[in-house]
Amino acid sequence: MYAFNYHRPKSLADAAKLLGDASDGKFIAGGQTLLPTLKNRLASPSDLVDLTGIAELSGISVSGGIVSIGAITKHGAVATSADIRKAIPALANLAGLIGDPAVRNMGTMGGSVANNDPAADYPSAVLGLNATMHTTKRKIAADSFFTGLFETALEESEIITRIEFPVPKRAGYEKFRNPASRYAMVGVFVAETADGVRVAVTGAGPCVFRHKEMEAALSKSFSPDALKGIRTDPARMNNDIHGSGEYRAHLVGVVAKRAVQNALG
C-alpha cells in the first residue's frame, strides 16, 4: 500500500472535519474491502479517518417494533445478538453468512452498506426490510439509498450513524454463493412487512434491486409456488466467468423460492 495519514477521532464532528481537511481522505470502518484495495495499490487516499473509535456509532437496541443497529456494529455481533435473532432472525442469519469468521469480526454494517458492493449481503436486508439509514445529516429510506454500482445517496463526508430496521411479520434470506469468492452470486431477501411484501435481490445485478413482479405475486400468496413462472431479465444481470446473465436470472427464481421457504420456517 501507499503511505497515508491515519486518524482515529472520538466524535462525528471531528471525523467530518478531518475528512474535510484531507486532500483526498476516506473513512474506514472494518476495512474489509478498503484494506485489500489499499494493499493492492488500487487506491491511494491521503488520509484514512477511522470511525471505529466513535462511541455513538455502536450499539444494538430493539424497541417499538424497530431494530436499531449502530453503524460500526460488526457482522459477528449482528449474527450472535439474541435481540436481533428474536426480532428479525433472517437478519441475524444473513450476517452469519457474510465472509468468514475473520471478516465477520472486523467488517461493519455501516461500512458494508455505505460501500454497496453489488455482491454484498446487507444491502438486500436493508432494501428488503425497508430500513432507514440515519446519517450525520439526515434520514435516508432504503428505496432511495442504493443508487448504482458501488454508489449510494451518501454525500461526501456524510456518515451513516445507525440503521433502523422495522420488524417484519416474517422474513427470509437465501444466498447462492459464488463458488470462489463466496460472495453472493445471487442473494434474495424476502420480507412480509407492514407495507407489504418486499423482495430484494443482491449479487445478480450491478446493484441491489427490488423484484416487483415477485412482490406482487407474493402479496397474493406468500408461498414458493406463487413465484412459479416469474422470469427475471438476463440482460439486467451481471455476466462473468462464474455465472452468465441467463444463469443468474434463473437462480434469482430458485433462490427467491428458497428465501420464501426460509421465511415460512
Next chain:
Amino acid sequence: MTNQGIGQPVRRKEDFRFITGQGHYTDDINRPGQLYAYFLRSPHAFAKIKSISTDAARKMPGVVAIYTGKDVAADKVGGLICGWTVKDKKGEPHKAPRHDIIAIDHVRHVGDQVAVVIGRSLGEARDAAEAIEVDYDVLTPVVDVVNALKPGAPEVHADAPGNLCYDWDFGDKAATEAAFAKAAHVTKIDLVNNRLSPNPMEPRSAIGEYEPGTDNTTVYTTSQNPHVIRLILCAFVFGLPEHKVRVIAPDVGGGFGSKIFNYAEETVCVWAARKLKKPVKWTSDRTEAFLTDAHGRDHVTHAELAMDKDGKFLGFRVDTKANMGAYLSTFASAVPTYLYALLLAGQYTTPAIYAEVKAVFTNTTPVDAYRGAGRPEATYVVERIVEAAARELKMDPAELRRRNFVPDNAFPYQTPVACVYDSGQYAKALDEALKMADYNGFKQRKAEAAKKGKLRGIGLCAYIEACGIAPSAVVGSLGAGVGLWESAQIRFNATGSVFVHTGSHSHGQGHETTFAQIVSDRLGVPLESVEVVHGDTALVPMGMGTYGSRSLAVGGSAIMRAADKIIDKGKKIAAHLMEASVDDVAYDKGVFSVKGTDKQVPMAQIAFTAYVPHNYPADLEPGLEASAFYDPANFTFPAGVHVAEVEIDSATGVTRVANWVAVDDFGKVINPMIVEGQVHGGIAQGIGQALLEGVVYDPKSGQLLTASFNDYCMPRADDLPSYKVGMIETPCPHNPLGVKGCGEAGAIAAPAALMNAITDALGTEKINMPATPQNVWNVIQSQNLAAAAE
C-alpha cells in the same frame, strides 16, 4: 520401540513446529544488509518492448539498482533451461526458445519480467518500479492450443514456427490401426484437461547472498530439490563451480510440483546479489504466484477405444494437444510425453496403443509438472473413455474393467507402451472398493434422490501411476538431462543418536517422521534419537529431490542401503567385542548377537565403541557412518480404484459429493496415518480440479481472469466429503522396502471418478472440468433434465 517402527501410525515429528507457528521458511530468513527485489511485470500477454526508461525511477528514494534484460544479457547470464529434451516424430529435438530471466525484446505472457528494482525496502522498490516507463508495441496474443495451431495464428516465438514445440508420437501405429480395423465397437471421446494453478500455501521466495572474501554464493529458496537448483544455476545459468554455491531450501510450505523448477526470480536474486555484493531477497505475493508459478495440465484430447464384441479392449489411440505456455519450463517437455503416454495402458491388457502429442506455445504462464504430472491426464483419458464405452455397450462399468484388467498372475507385465508393471491386484482393489461403496445399493439411492428432485450418479476410476522416478539409464535414453537416483547418509553420534541426511526434500510429506521410522526400525534406535536432515546442499552430500512420489521408493531405499552398511560395520565391531568371528554375528532390531549363544551387544554400544575405540578391531576405521546411493531398477506402479457418488441439485446445478471410496495399493506402508493424509489431500486436489478449479485467460486480451482467490476457486473443507479409505498391500518386488509411493494417487484418481459420476447423473459425456454449478446447469438445460426432475 515397536510402536514407532515400520507400519505404525506415528504422529508427525515435524508437526509441533508447524502447528505452533515455529516453522522456518525462506521468507522468515533475513540477512544482514539485505536488499529487496521488486519485479516490474508485463501487463500485456504479448508485446514488443520498444523502449524502457528508468531515469526517473533511478532517482527515487531507496533505489540501489534497476536492471533490465539488456543488463542481464551484458553479463552473459544464460537463460532458464528445459532439462529434458524430447525428440519429435522425425527425431528432431524439441524447440526450446530462449527463456531470459528478464525479458529483452518481447514479453510473452502477462506477468513476464520486464525489469527488477533492487531497493533498500520493498515499498521503495515497488514505488520506483511504478516510475519505470515502458513503451510497448502490443501484439495479438494466442492463449489456447486449438487457436495456436491454426494457420496464421500469432507466433509466440520466431524460432518455433506454428507455435509447435514438438509433434511427438509413441506406440505402435500400425498395430493400433489393425486393431481398429477388426473392432466390433469403437468408443470416441473429446476431453479437455483444465489448466490448474498450483497454489501452495507458501508463496515462492528467494534470497541470493555473495561473500566476496570466500567467493561463496548462498541461495535460500523455496525448492523441492535444492541440489538440482544448484546444478542448473551453476552448470547452465551462471557457469559457476558447484562447490562455491550452496542452496538451502528450509521449511517449504507445499509445492505440488511447482517448486521443482528453476525460476527467473531466484536466478535474478543470485545474479543481483553477486553484482551488488549484498543479499537480495524476493518474496512472491499471491497475485505474482498466480501469474508466474508454473501451471499444470491444460490438454485437449481426442481418444478412441476399439473393442471386440465382448468388450475386450483391442486398441487405443489418443491425440493430445498440450499447452506449454510461453516458455519451456524446467521439465515441461516430459510431462505430456513420457509421463503421459506411457501410462495409457491403465490397468488393462489393451494390446495396441498409439499416442500423438503436439506441444504448443501460447501467451500464457508456462505449464509444467503439477501433482501427478502427466499421469492424471493419462488416467483421465483412459478412465473417462472406459466408462463411456461401458455405457455405450450397456455393460456394468465395473464388469467391463474386470474383463480387461491385467490379471494377478501376469506380473511383471509388459505393456505396449514401454512400462513393465511390477506388481498389483487390480480386481481385488475393485471388489473391495465396490463393497465399501455399497455399489449394489446405488440404484435405490438414485431413486430416493430423484424423489427429492436430485440427480444422483456414480463413477469409478481404476488408476495407475508410475512412481519412484526413475531408473537413470531409462530416463537418460528418453532425453532426461539428469540421473534420477537418490542418496542418503546415516551418521551415528558417540552417544547413540543418529543423523539421517537425505537428498529427498520434505515440503509437507512428513519425511522427518517416515524416514526416522525406517531408521528406527532397521537400526533399533528410538524415534526421538533420529534427526532427518534435508534441504541444504552443504549438509546433504547429494540429492535429486522430491517429486513424482519418489522419496520413499528411491530416497527411502537409499536410506535402507546406508543402514545395511552400518549393520555390516557394526557386525565387525560386535564380533571384536564378543570375541567371535564376523560370520557368526547375527543382527536383529538393534541387537548384535553371536549365533547359538546368549552373547549380545546393542547398537548404542557399537556406536560408542566406534567413536571411543579403546577396544577395537585393529584393521577397522573408527566412526559409524555410511553413505549410499540408490538407482531404482524400475518405476513403481501404485494402483487402485476410487468410487465417487454425487448428487446434483437440478435447480441450481450444484454438485454435492455424496460419497467417496478409495482403495489404494501403495505396496508396503511405513506410516498409515501419513499415507491416509496424502490420500485425503490428493483427492481434495482432484475434486478441486473436477468441480472448482480452472485457470481462465481472456481469449482476446490474454489477461489472466483468475488471478486471485476471488475468481480461482480452491476447494474448501465444506466442498469435500468424508473419505472412506482402504488399502491393499502388494509389495513392490524391486526395492528393499517394498514401497511404491502415495503422494499423487488421489489427484490422479479423483477427477475421472468424479466426472464419471457427474456424467452418469447427467446422462451425457459432454461436460468439461471444472463442473461448476453454471456448467452443470447449462448441461441440465440442454438435456431438459430439470423438467424431468421436477
